[in-house]
């Protein structure tokens with residue numbers, strides 16, 4: 001297998017698109033397909049982002065894709081994931097609306113959505129384009145957002161296996177929606193491009209968890225997009241959890257359109273993978289909204305995690321809080337890029353950002369970059385980033401009380417992570433993450 | 442119990458301790474006094490096992506063990522306790538959780554079962570009373586945002602919980618108002634018995650009115666230059682250190 005360069009990769013995906021198009025029967029006249037075609041045209045202009053692309057300077061997806069991915073050994077659509085096997089990766093003790101995807105496609109048999117709570121609608125995105133045509137037309141890939149890039153275009157072009165979720169107005173949904181994305185890389189390399197649209201209507205409350213797993217030793221490439229529309233007086237909680245295989249490459253964009261006066265809480269947890277790139281793009285369209293973004297990356301080995309976040313304050317009187325924390329061991333690499341836009345109209349904005357990192361080994365590396373673009377004058381913004389080691393005074397204090405080095409380290413790192421973890425409001429999920437962290441530390 | 446012979450220690454290439462000799466027997470209280478920068482905290486840190494210091498020569502034996510061979514946590518398990526001059530703040534770790542971990546590590550070392558929740562809470566309550574520390578304080582992050590006095594009290598609370606055989610109190614009196622001083626001293630005295638010993642580092646005679654020392658040592662420029670009974674502390678209080686410095690430079 002020879003290594004692919006960017007041009008090969010572009011060609012490969014364009015070829016894939018043609019094959020995909022040929023497999024669609026009678027869909028080519030539908031509005032959804034027009035969007036796909038528009039997207040692939042947009043993609044063609046620049047192709048796969050590579051290292052010369054400013055936003056992918058540290059995360060050369062094209063390079064690692066070219067190195068790890070074997071296009072001649074591509075998985076066909078047959079897979080054999082049993083519920084037994086899948087359930088090992090479900091969040092224990094969690095009462096959830098369970099949606100299981102295999103290679104980017106919703107699998108009805110593995111999912112558990114027979115009895116949905118009142119006010120919750122879920123179905124395959126393809127059919128939703130017809131059944132919910134009005135919502136679709138209004139919200140699917142229509143809201144422009146900072147941070148969208150060519151990976152998002154590529155994903156739009158392949159819109160097929162994802163889901164459509166609608167939370168009706170006034171519905172308070174206690175049960176979280178848990179999406180488990182499995183890549184079956186047991187026999188071959190696999191590509192998945194799930195594309196989801198979530199609409200939280202007025203005065204609703206709901207939570208969504210997205211968890212990513214690659215099975216097997218072959219390479220997976222995930223290019224996911226989840227669009228979330230949040231309307232007036234709604235609260236939406238979003239969790240992303242990545243405990244991937246060492247051969248997993250992932251680009252994922254979560255695009256949040258806070259169209260109404262609303263609260264959005266996001267927590268991103270990254271534990272393992274080859275290269276994981278998270279784009280969390282949030283646009284605040286209505287006054288008196290609140291946006292909270294938390295993240296924890298706990299990395300070792302050669303895992304590379306890149307969190308790019310954008311919060312775009314378009315209107316006055318909103319608040320955004322962002323806190324990302326990293327713990328890096330081995331030869332791992334962490335990147336944080338946090339953009340805050342405060343538009344000219346967005347007076348009285350409060351925007352806070354912090355990124356703190358603890359580096360445990362000489363070979364681990366962190367790049368952190370806050371980017372504030374502030375056009376309004378009456379705003380309160382602060383940002384701070386730190387990269388350091390464990391505090392030796394703190395370590396000594398614990399050890400002077402009889403606590404061995406390993407335990408002392410683990411206590412300090414847990415304490416460091418705790419103010420991110422405390423924002424996981426789903427207890428069973430928080431317990432799982434705490435256990436995973438304890439196993440590691 | 443503790444025997445220090447000709448101890449030399451340096452930090453970043455600078456020698457701070459220049460030949461310390463000290464013998465401490467069970468049941469004794471030793472006071473160490475001396476001007477700022479003379480090396481008192483350095484001695485305390487070296488005893489507790491801080492790794493930043495390099496011990497270039499000398500010996501420390503503690504209950505027959507070579508202390509210099511042991512890591513900080515192993516020393517604590519053997520019964521060495523340092524009440525810090527400047528207690529460290531640790532956000533995200535509560536005092537309660539910290540004490541439970543520490544206590545059970547020490548118990549494990551002694552071959553004892555971990556304390557169950559009920560006994561632990563009972564013990565906490567009892568020791569809290571001893572130093573009159575508030576429950577609310579202990580459920581907060583360790584020392585975070587504590588006042589100077591609260592931090593010092595917390596040190597003595599920890600000492601009460603861990604029941605060490607050798608306690609080194611590094612300026613536990615500084616930052617305490619007179620009532621707090623009495624409470625803390627009272628706590629220390631109640632913990633005293635024939636089998637344990639205390640080294641009190643202080644600048645002020647007033648603490649020694651409450652914790653009465655058997656010996657007073659003056660540390661100056663990295664050496665113990667004078668040793669006496671409790672009356673030496675009074676003399677220092679009255680005359681300051683200049684005469685000691687003169688004596689030392691003549692010698």
Ligand SMILES: Nc1ncnc2c1ncn2[C@@H]1O[C@H](COP(=O)(O)OP(=O)(O)OP(=O)(O)O)[C@@H](O)[C@H]1O
Nearest residue numbers: 452453455457475476477478479480481482483484
């Ligand atoms: N990390 C360090 N690097 C260089 N010198 C140091 C370091 N730590 C301590 N020292 C020096 O060692 C000397 C002794 O300090 P130490 O803290 O032991 O004094 P002390 O007797 O406890 O003083 P005080 O009464 O002010 O508490 C001082 O001159 C101090 O500046």
Ligand SMILES: [Mg+2]
Nearest residue numbers: 481482483526
């Ligand atoms: Mg000192």
